[in-house]
Each structure stands twice: as C-alpha cells, then as structure tokens.
Amino acid sequence: MIDVSCALIINHYGQVLAAQRSSVMHLPLKWEFPGGKVEQNESAEDCLIREIREELGIEISMLKKMTPSVYTQGKPVIRLIPFQCTWVGGQISLTEHAAFLWVSPAALHELDWAEADLPVVKEYLDSLGL
Numbered sequence: 254m255i256d257v258s259c260a261l262i263i264n265h266y267g268q269v270l271a272a273q274r275s276s277v278m279h280l281p282l283k284w285e286f287p288g289g290k291v292e293q294n295e296s297a298e299d300c301l302i303r304e305i306r307e308e309l310g311i312e313i314s315m316l317k318k319m320t321p322s323v324y325t326q327g328k329p330v331i332r333l334i335p336f337q338c339t340w341v342g343g344q345i346s347l348t349e350h351a352a353f354l355w356v357s358p359a360a361l362h363e364l365d366w367a368e369a370d371l372p373v374v375k376e377y378l379d380s381l382g383l
C-alpha cells in the first residue's frame with residue numbers, strides 16, 4: 254500500500270481547488286485533489302507542502318486532517334490522506350496537471366473524480382451539511 258497526501262485547498266469564497274490529471278498521467282483527465290506519494294522518512298503533512306510547491310507553486314497551511322480513503326481496486330493499493338488547507342502565498346502555476354478549477358461545494362459532485370477521491374468529496378460535503 255502506498256500513502257498519497259492530497260489537499261482540499263479552500264479559498265475565501267469557500268471554493269475548493271480541483272486539479273485535472275493530464276492525458277499522459279495515470280487516470281488521464283480524471284479530477285483529483287493535488288498531492289502525491291509520501292516519501293520515506295517524510296510525514297504526510299511535509300509531503301503535501303512539498304507536492305503543492307512542486308505541482309502548483311504555492312504555499313499552503315494545514316487546517317484539518319480528514320479521514321484517509323483506502324482504494325483497493327488498483328495496484329498498488331492507495332491510501333489517500335486528505336487535508337483541508339488554505340492558500341497562504343504564491344501564484345498558481347501548473348507543472349503537471351492539465352487544468353484546475355475553483356469549485357463551489359455544491360458543484361463538486363459534477364466532476365469526474367478519481368475513484369479514491371469520492372469518499373473524500375462525500376466527507377467534505379457531509380461536514381458542510383450538503
């Protein structure tokens with residue numbers, strides 16, 4: 254099983270950043286929360302700060318850890334570790350993804366999410382009473 258940290262970056266309007274995987278990535282064109290694999294001797298939080306710098310070029314601050322989502326259908330099995338975060342600096346510049354969107358919570362279900370992300374989206378919507 255591999256651990257993958259991912260970020261629900263929430264802006265001042267309450268919108269959440271969704272990133273679209275590029276056509277050359279695994280799970281092409283699926284939407285996901287940006288992040289990546291946790292390296293050895295790295296915490297899930299440190300991984301996420303590093304990955305968001307690499308993928309989006311911004312600085313984030315952690316708000317809250319959410320429930321990990323274990324996705325067993327693929328190989329390797331993935332444990333997706335989500336964190337709610339705020340954007341604290343820098344300008345978004347995509348290095349790996351095809352696109353990004355700021356999505357209002359009520360519209361999150363309209364995107365074609367990677368399978369492992371669906372429980373994360375549900376937990377977030379439940380927490381808002383949506």
Ligand SMILES: Nc1nc2c([nH]c(=O)n2[C@@H]2O[C@H](COP(=O)(O)OP(=O)(O)OP(=O)(O)O)[C@@H](O)[C@H]2O)c(=O)[nH]1
Pocket residue numbers: 257258259279280284285286287288289290291324331333367368369370
């Ligand atoms: N970052 C991220 N990865 C996800 C999500 N959902 C999900 O199934 N994954 C899967 O988790 C794995 C993360 O790999 P990645 O390619 O994003 O991570 P990375 O940048 O560390 O990989 P690399 O440096 O080996 O290319 C991929 O297999 C990806 O499909 C998600 O919401 N965010």
